[in-house]
Amino acid sequence: MKQSDQLNRRQFLAAAGTAVASVPYLIPSGVLAARGRAGANERITTAHIGVGGRGGGLMREVKGFQEEGLTKIVAVCDIDRSRLAKALEQAGAGVEPYHDYRYVLERKDIDAVVIGTPDHWHGVQVVHAAECGKHIYCEKPACCTIEEGKAMVAAVKKSNVSVQIGSQGRSQPEAYLAHRYLVNGNVGHISRVDCFHYPSPEDNNPVPDSDPPAELDWDMWLGPLRWRPYNKKYCHGTFRWLLESGGGQIRDRGAHVMSCAMWWMGADGTGPVTVEATGTPPTKGLWDSAVLMDVTYTFKNPDWVLTWRQMPNDQLPPAEQRTGKEPGGKISRPGYGAIYRGDKGEFIHWGGDGGTWAEKKAREWEPLAGARDVYKSPGHFEDWFNGIKTGANTIMNIEAGVGVANLCILGNLSYILGRKLQWDQAKQTIVGDELAQRMMSRPQRHPYHL
């Protein structure tokens, strides 16, 4: 695909029928909060909840849209004072800082929130934001428990807001090429998708629990999680490697790579009937997510198998050699992706998040007359803005986001329990295993609950 085939932000703005430059003021509060109601002014007022790490990156992305007149950042929020101060500087003049996101949700002039908090906050904050009528962009994975996912879907449906989950791989240019290539039968009927990923890290330098740093509100960082003492290895970024909060590589990158698989296989809204996982735990330290892992999901009607495998680096498939002139450039993240196995051949992609690289044969494939086309996202944020303005379903809407997160959650549950699980997609429940059923939810600390 040529660069010119993609909508840039300015073109998207024009396509959406906006006239931003001529309207220098913001519309009254709440006008955009009702999905599908286009306001007189196309600027979307945003607040950013969780502005360190990935959340900070999201804020800077949205600031780019602000410079193009599409958005207006009015609030930033973080429970780490240092991170909040830094974000405040980056966001610019006039932006209000908050410690407690619930002040943000009270503001009627805020149309949308961008949630970049740790995973264990996603469920609660999405539900609260939806209940307050805010459109939502939430980092992946959508949720940490099955119960959270159900509550999120219900709250979003009830409030009719637009949600985009941050599995942005679906919106990458080469994701479109891969999708189009696969649905046109180029590898035949696909009965198996094997996702691959390098191992989760081990905590080789564990440290004892300690007092939290002065700038951090540890109670609110934990939020819905049960209380535990602060540990330097269990906080910003590192939460990723604990099962209760981050869930390891499967819930991090799995929410990207398996998101592409569900999208390209046309499997959004479906779920596996069985999930079976094995894995290798770390041998020391605080982190407890599986270092190596094998998960097999079986789907019925249609029948296919999805696998997730965290494997030693020397077993990963070699990355395609590129010149760097391809649409996506060189493959900078060769350590994860998926192989699609059809009855006429195979297809491989690398990455699946902000970088998604499709094998050459998909990039070079020219559709013949009558070939099936697929949705081409204008960009992950742009797709969300379109959802806010028109009511159109987003590419990684709440149902799709929860569906993918459920795969990750079920994989970890099977690993933790050491047994195969049966899943009833229609009832959204594990079958025949009371303990596993109880582990589909987790009581939450007061007052940080769904």
Added chain:
Amino acid sequence: MSMNNLNNVSLAAGAAGILTATVGAAENKAVGELLAGIRNASDKVRTEAWLNAGKAGAPAVKPLAAVMTDSDLEVARAATRALWRLVRDAAWPRANKQKQAVEIELIGLLGDKNPVSVRREVLWMLSEIGGRNSIKAVARLLKNSELREDARMALERIPAKGATAALQAGFEAAPEDFKANMAQSLRKRGQEVTGYPCQKLVPKKKTDLKPL
């Protein structure tokens, strides 16, 4: 009873005794091996030990709990993971006897003499087992200022009417600063609560930072 019958009874009792002793010895051996593995200096050996903790069953619960506060962080961590593994293995579908045996041992760890950190972990283990036997012991900790929040959450998860009744009683007896917490659990259990409205959307903490 004839002498023959007496002899038979005596033989049966003796056999049962030998069997009990044999089982006891086997259990002790399994527990001893598990603890030795947990205390081993090798990361790999400790990991192998906690991964296989389920085989030792209920008799290993209390000995493992005693190691959960070991001064060696890695040993303490291995003991905690071993106990979790044991709980989850015991709660295998249809393994009700094993589950109850483990539950009873865990309940015995909720006493005031055990460290708060151990009891907090045990409360969550009992919440996963979800058995009725633990309701009374868990509810007692609603009066403990350090453990009441974990006890509330544990009760919230136990799927028995008795747990709802314990939450209700706990709500009525709770001090004012804990009523809203208890109300949260009761609402989760589908109970109507008068007063103490839901606090989830009520902001509380302000920043001292100002806009640029």
